[in-house]
Amino acid sequence: xxxxxxxxxxxxxxxxxxxxxxxxxxxxxxxxxxxxxxxxxxxxxxxxxxxxxxxxxxxxxxxxxxxxxxxxxxxxxxxxxxxxxxxxxxxxxxxxxxxxxxxxxxxxxxxxxxxxxxxxxxxxxxxxxxxxxxxxxxxxxxxxxxxxxxxxxxxxxxxxxxxxxxxxxxxxxxxxxxxxxxxxxxxxxxxxxxxxxxxxxxxxxxxxxxxxxxxxxxxxxxxxxxxxxxxxxxxxxxxxxxxxxxxxxxxxxxxxxxxxxxxxxxxxxxxxxxxxxxxxxxxxxxxxxxxxxxxxxxxxxxxxxxxxxxxxxxxxxxxxxxxxxxxxxxxxxxxxxxxxxxxxxxxxxxxxxxxxxxxxxxxxxxxxxxxxxxxxxxxxxxxxxxxxxxxxxxxxxxxxxxxxxxxxxxxxxxxxxxxxxxxxxxxxxxxxxxxxxxxxxxxxxxxxxxxxxxxxxxxxxxxxxxxxxxxxxxxxxxxxxxxxxxxxxxxxxxxxxxxxxxxxxxxxxxxxxxxxxxxxxxxxxxxxxxxxxxxxxxxxxxxxxxxxxxxxxxxxxxxxxxxxxxxxxxxxxxxxxxxxxxxxxxxxxxxxxxxxxxxxxxxxxxxxxxxxxxxxxxxxxxxxxxxxxxxxxxxxxxxxxxxx
Amino acid sequence: xxxxxxxxxxxxxxxxxxxxxxxxxxxxxxxxxxxxxxxxxxxxxxxxxxxxxxxxxxxxxxxxxxxxxxxxxxxxxxxxxxxxxxxxxxxxxxxxxxxxxxxxxxxxxxxxxxxxxxxxxxxxxxxxxxxxxxxxxxxxxxxxxxxxxxxxxxxxxxxxxxxxxxxxxxxxxxxxxxxxxxxxxxxxxxxxxxxxxxxxxxxxxxxxxxxxxxxxxxxxxxxxxxxxxxxxxxxxxxxxxxxxxxxxxxxxxxxxxxxxxxxxxxxxxxxxxxxxxxxxxxxxxxxxxxxxxxxxxxxxxxxxxxxxxxxxxxxxxxxx
Numbered sequence: 001x002x003x004x005x006x007x008x009x010x011x012x013x014x015x016x017x018x019x020x021x022x023x024x025x026x027x028x029x030x031x032x033x034x035x036x037x038x039x040x041x042x043x044x045x046x047x048x049x050x051x052x053x054x055x056x057x058x059x060x061x062x063x064x065x066x067x068x069x070x071x072x073x074x075x076x077x078x079x080x081x082x083x084x085x086x087x088x089x090x091x092x093x094x095x096x097x098x099x100x101x102x103x104x105x106x107x108x109x110x111x112x113x114x115x116x117x118x119x120x121x122x123x124x125x126x127x128x129x130x131x132x133x134x135x136x137x138x139x140x141x142x143x144x145x146x147x148x149x150x151x152x153x154x155x156x157x158x159x160x161x162x163x164x165x166x167x168x169x170x171x172x173x174x175x176x177x178x179x180x181x182x183x184x185x186x187x188x189x190x191x192x193x194x195x196x197x198x199x200x201x202x203x204x205x206x207x208x209x210x211x212x213x214x215x216x217x218x219x220x221x222x223x224x225x226x227x228x229x230x231x232x233x234x235x236x237x238x239x240x241x242x243x244x245x246x247x248x249x250x251x252x253x254x255x256x257x258x259x260x261x262x263x264x265x266x267x268x269x270x271x272x273x274x275x276x277x278x279x280x281x282x283x284x285x286x287x288x289x290x291x292x293x294x295x296x297x298x299x300x301x302x303x304x305x306x307x308x309x310x311x312x313x314x315x316x317x318x319x320x321x322x323x324x325x326x327x328x329x330x331x332x333x334x335x336x337x338x339x340x341x342x343x344x345x346x347x348x349x350x351x352x353x354x355x356x357x358x359x360x361x362x363x364x365x366x367x368x369x370x371x372x373x374x375x376x377x378x379x380x381x382x383x384x385x386x387x388x389x390x391x392x393x394x395x396x397x398x399x400x401x402x403x404x405x406x407x408x409x410x411x412x413x414x415x416x417x418x419x420x421x422x423x424x425x426x427x428x429x430x431x432x433x434x435x436x437x438x439x440x441x442x443x444x445x446x447x448x449x450x451x452x453x454x455x456x457x458x459x460x461x462x463x464x465x466x467x468x469x470x471x472x473x474x475x476x477x478x479x480x481x482x483x484x485x486x487x488x489x490x491x492x493x494x495x496x497x498x499x500x501x502x503x504x505x506x507x508x509x510x511x512x513x514x515x516x517x518x519x520x521x522x523x524x525x526x527x528x529x530x531x532x533x534x535x536x537x538x539x540x541x542x543x544x545x546x547x548x549x550x551x552x553x554x555x556x557x558x559x560x561x562x563x564x565x566x567x568x569x570x571x572x573x574x575x576x577x578x579x580x581x582x583x584x585x586x587x588x589x590x591x592x593x594x595x596x597x598x599x600x601x602x603x604x605x606x607x608x609x610x611x612x613x614x615x616x617x618x619x620x621x622x623x624x625x626x627x628x629x630x631x632x633x634x635x636x637x638x639x640x641x642x643x644x
Numbered sequence: 645x646x647x648x649x650x651x652x653x654x655x656x657x658x659x660x661x662x663x664x665x666x667x668x669x670x671x672x673x674x675x676x677x678x679x680x681x682x683x684x685x686x687x688x689x690x691x692x693x694x695x696x697x698x699x700x701x702x703x704x705x706x707x708x709x710x711x712x713x714x715x716x717x718x719x720x721x722x723x724x725x726x727x728x729x730x731x732x733x734x735x736x737x738x739x740x741x742x743x744x745x746x747x748x749x750x751x752x753x754x755x756x757x758x759x760x761x762x763x764x765x766x767x768x769x770x771x772x773x774x775x776x777x778x779x780x781x782x783x784x785x786x787x788x789x790x791x792x793x794x795x796x797x798x799x800x801x802x803x804x805x806x807x808x809x810x811x812x813x814x815x816x817x818x819x820x821x822x823x824x825x826x827x828x829x830x831x832x833x834x835x836x837x838x839x840x841x842x843x844x845x846x847x848x849x850x851x852x853x854x855x856x857x858x859x860x861x862x863x864x865x866x867x868x869x870x871x872x873x874x875x876x877x878x879x880x881x882x883x884x885x886x887x888x889x890x891x892x893x894x895x896x897x898x899x900x901x902x903x904x905x906x907x908x909x910x911x912x913x914x915x916x917x918x919x920x921x922x923x924x925x926x927x928x929x930x931x932x933x934x935x936x937x938x939x940x941x942x943x944x945x946x947x948x949x950x951x952x953x954x955x956x957x958x959x960x961x962x963x964x
Contacts, residue, residue: 029714033680049651053691056736078714138659302650303662369658376658379688391798 007035009397014038016104018091018120020067021045022377023110023134025057026386028071032079034390039083040104043068044090048338054379092119092465098520101127106396108389109133112375114159118433118463119519121146121154125434126520130396134385138376139411141385145392145404145424148434156428161460166539171201172247173257174357177350181371184349185335188239189342191220193322193333202239228323232316233265240264240352260357268312291325293317293344294364302364306348308355315348337372346371384409388419430546432462438511438524439546443499445507445529448542450477451495456540462523464516471512476502499527653693665693671764672696676749676779678729680713681795682769687715690733696741697733698763701726702748750775753782761786768792780805810937825909826873828859836860841890849892854902861886861902862909874910883909 015036017024020043031039045067047058057074058067068086075084089095091111101107101123109131111117117133124131124146131146133154146153169175170183187202202220219238222231244262247253293314299306306314318341326333326341335342347367354361368374388407395403405421414420430437441457450469454477458467469477477491499506506512508529515522525544533541650657657665671694675682678701686697705720705728715732716725726744734742745752749768752759753775760766760782768779768790776792783790783805790805828836836859843849865883866873874883884903891899923945927938934942 033711033714050654052652052737053654053656053693056687056691059735075714078717079711080718365657374655374658377655378659379691383684383688 005398006394010035010394011037013105013393013397014103015040015393016101016107017041017110018107018116019043019110019112020071020086021051021110021112022054022379022382023136023385023389024067025055025071026379026382027108027110027389028057028075028084030386030390031393032075032082032084034394037082040085040087041068041071042087042089042091042096043071044088050338054377054382056379091116094518096123097518098123098126101129104129106393107131108393110386110389111135114161115463118155118159119465122433122463122516122519122521124148125153132389132392132396134389136377136381136385136409138378139381139409141381141409142407143385143388143392144406145396147396147401147404149427150401151404151424152427153431153434155433156425156431164539166536167201168535172253174353174359177354177359177362177367178370180350180353180357180359181346181367183353184346185371188349189333189335189346192235192319193326193330196331202243222323228320229316231323232319235319236265236312236315236352239349240356244356258358261355263308263312263352263356265312265316268309269316291321292340293321293348294340296321302368305361305363306351308352308361311348311351311355311361314344315352318345318348335371337368337374343368343371381409384419432523432546433521436522436524437546438526439544440526440528441542441544442528442530443542444531444533445499445505445527447498449496449498450502452541453499454479454495456542457525457544458514461544462514464514464519464521466516466518468515468517469512470515471502471504471506471510474504476506656692668693669695672698672762674698674700674760674763674766676700676752676766676768677770678713678726679770681793681800682767683713683715683729685767685769685793686729686733687736690737690740690742693737694740695764696743697730699726699730699733699742699744700747700749700752701729701744702746702751753778757782758786760788763788765789765791769794810935812937812940825855825858825862832859833863846892850896850898852898854898854905857887857890857898857902858905858909861890874906880907880910 013036015031015038017027017031017039018041020028020041024041024043028039028041043066046064047055047062047067047070049060049063051058051067052060055067057071062070066086066088068088072084072086076082087096092115107120107124107129109117109120111120121131121133125148128148130148131154133144133146135142144154145151165179165182169179170187174180174183187200190198191200191202219234222228241262241264244260248259248262294300294302297310297313297317299310299314321341322330322345333342335346337343343364347362347364350367350371351361362370388409392404392407395401404424406424408420408422410418410420412418427434429435432439441453443453454467454469458464458469466479467477468475468479476494478487483491494502506527508527510527512525512527513522514525526546530543533543653665660668668689673686673689673694673696675686675697678686678699682699686699690697701724703725705716705723705725707721709716709725710718710721713729715729720728724744724746726746730742730744733740749771757778760779766779766783766788768776769792771779771792780790782788784807787807789809792801792803792805794801824832832855836856839852839856839860841852841857841860843852861883862873865886869879874880884906887899887902887906922941925938925941927934928942928945930939930942
């Protein structure tokens with residue numbers, strides 16, 4: 001198939017694959033069949049049952065084992081004489097530093113989260129190694145090529161970070177089901193089963209400021225002798241009844257909104273059914289592994305939308321089962337989409353809350369998808385994308401830069417093409433990652449603390465994992481475990497100070513330098529003081545700008561969605577973060593840039609839904625024979641230039 | 645569906661739902677020649693939970709197959725290729741029924757055409773044209789879908805051959821907004837007449853609902869054009885200009901909406917010839933074996949007018 005020079009390039013290439021999942025399995029297979037002989041794979045995950053519909057190198061018997069290792073073993077079976085080195089580790093670990101990356105001729109990403117992708121992007125830039133990026137969601141996919149000095153880097157077009165919601169929307173005025181899920185998962189579940197010392201907005205009252213000994217604090221504490229069922233009913237009444245009633249008292253909030261309805265156990269579940277619940281339980285023998293409220297209540301189908309009464313029963317039963325079977329994990333439990341009982345609890349809680357607020361209820365299947373950031377996925381798209389990755393990789397190895405392409409895999413043909421190749425653009429001159437342009441941060445320097453800056457800007461927006469921050473020649477903060485005690489103590493003090501109170505003070509006009517040594521990324525930020533921020537539009541209370549801001553339609557990332565670990569990063573003190581939520585808009589096939597809306601955001605579909613697919617409106621056949629689609633510039637501030 | 649398979653298929657259930665999954669699990673596939681292309685195709689179907697597969701291939705595994713087909717390894721040498729591919733696929737998903745026939749597909753096509761009638765779909769790879777032509781005839785007669793695939797290096801082709809394929813969208817992606825502007829009903833016409841388009845008060849002017857603007861201006865146009873509505877590109881552009889000419893100033897949202905929606909005035913009346921063809925098709929004489937699609941069309945035909953479902957879109961400038 002390949003020409004002689006291609007074969008040579010392939011035979012001698014040393015390739016790094018990051019990710020051995022959906023794309024990774026197909027990619028490893030294709031690389032091996034194409035003649036590659038020296039492949040390294042990094043993947044920190046283990047195999048799960050839900051992988052088996054597409055990650056074909058794995059079998060049922062491999063569940064729980066390392067993906068990187070099992071993938072390697074499977075491929076060596078049909079190509080025994082090639083070298084595949086698995087690394088069962090996190091690509092962000094220090095061992096994978098710039099020197100490690102420098103060893104490779106090309107890096108191929110098959111990741112499922114933005115954070116790792118940015119990290120790899122920076123290391124590839126620092127090491128001067130070309131990167132082939134990719135992503136898939138359902139039937140959509142894409143492959144992009146990033147070569148330093150020749151094309152855009154992965155971050156030249158900023159990718160949106162996961163959607164966050166204002167605190168008040170979650171705690172007081174939900175209007176969509178996803179708000180209820182976030183409440184159930186990050187507030188209620190966390191409050192009951194998670195770290196007790198974490199700040200939790202569950203008891204936020206509009207009339208905060210009363211200095212009573214806060215009797216509500218005791219509601220969530222269960223006394224050792226308190227009957228689990230009674231405790232459950234107490235919690236139910238508190239969060240769905242009492243809290244709503246208190247919220248209703250604040251007239252302002254409800255002036256332009258529909259008022260919620262408080263819900264109490266006695267209204268939804270008449271007494272005798274509760275007793276029946278008890279006797280049902282005694283008849284069921286639940287083994288450790290099959291702890292499920294659904295099974296003990298006989299609700300078999302996760303795609304059914306339960307009634308308020310059924311949801312309430314599930315809520316109470318799940319809570320009871322948590323107490324009776326999982327007590328020892330209390331204080332440590334984080335929501336895990338593969339934890340059946342947790343999913344049941346969160347579904348039920350979200351539904352009861354939704355019912356209160358007049359929001360439509362959802363099935364467990366749907367709720368699980370939202371709460372767990374589940375991305376729909378199928379084998380064929382991954383196979384196609386893997387093939388495209390290898391094609392681009394071979395071009396990269398030969399330095400054939402005229403022929404590099406970004407390729408988009410559509411669900412329905414546009415202009416009779418299912419795969420749309422696009423020429424890469426030149427690097428964005430104002431990309432802070434590859435072009436070292438300074439950024440601008442508007443922030444209230446008198447009220448915002450250094451800690452807020454570090455968490456929201458440096459770590460979240462800039463994606464730096466081990467940052468250090470300099471103000472002129474003074475180090476005002478450094479992350480790391482290996483700091484000396486007095487130095488670390490000093491930084492801890494700094495974190496709690498407002499920016500304007502730091503030594504030396506950070507005020508309007510200050511330039512801060514933020515660095516991550518591991519990523520070899522350094523960035524200057526100009527600080528500008530601003531008093532007020534819009535709570536809805538700017539929930540962070542600070543605004544970072546200076547590189548190309550994407551227009552709504554400009555984002556063209558198709559990725560495998562976030563793994564649950566990143567969704568749990570939400571321990572920000574005044575914000576609750578959640579799964580990106582798919583906007584569900586339909587797009588015209590004729591508009592390239594709209595097509596690739598960030599499908600990073602997903603919404604699971606109900607059993608009858610075919611999901612949020614590109615709308616197959618009439619496909620215009622205007623007889624174009626172009627095999628390269630020239631992107632129409634979406635109206636954005638930058639003029640991106642094609643590669644010459 | 646058992647709980648374990650629900651977990652295993654979770655990610656794809658979120659694409660095609662239980663109905664899609666059921667359709668997959670009911671289907672039986674026949675693969676002719678299990679070279680790399682055919683094997684890869686089956687791998688994807690098997691992973692998805694296809695009902696059953698039958699692999700037809702008369703060849704044995706040779707050295708040149710190794711490293712070319714990831715389902716074969718050194719232990720397969722000398723064995724029936726179909727058998728080896730089948731057993732690999734069985735491992736991939738043991739819920740799939742897998743059978744193999746150690747026979748050349750050309751021979752089967754020649755000597756046992758009725759073999760193919762049992763399948764939902766046949767995937768034919770590495771076959772030459774004369775075999776394909778015969779196979780196509782056989783499949784059409786037996787109402788079996790035929791998919792032909794060939795691949796050479798970096799090029800390839802896939803071709804589908806089937807008599808008829810009908811789909812009923814139980815949940816269409818969107819509803820077409822149909823405001824009946826090309827043929828407004830009497831009460832709408834009356835209402836539109838009560839509104840004075842040329843009112844001078846700018847606030848009232850910018851609150852005239854855009855539908856009224858369109859109804860009135862369409863009428864005005866028709867009066868000047870022999871009762872016809874704008875139909876050519878040029879006419880549609882002129883119609884837009886007509887609307888623009890009525891704007892008092894540039895920020896009138898209602899007129900902007902009217903311009904954006906102006907094409908709705910040009911919606912052709914009646915039913916398209918394409919639709920007529922379907923309604924008048926012989927298949928509309930339904931019987932108990934007819935697919936649901938034709939039953940629905942037959943029902944539509946019985947009605948003397950088409951029932952169109954339409955949604956009234958929100959109007960930015962509508963004032964009650």
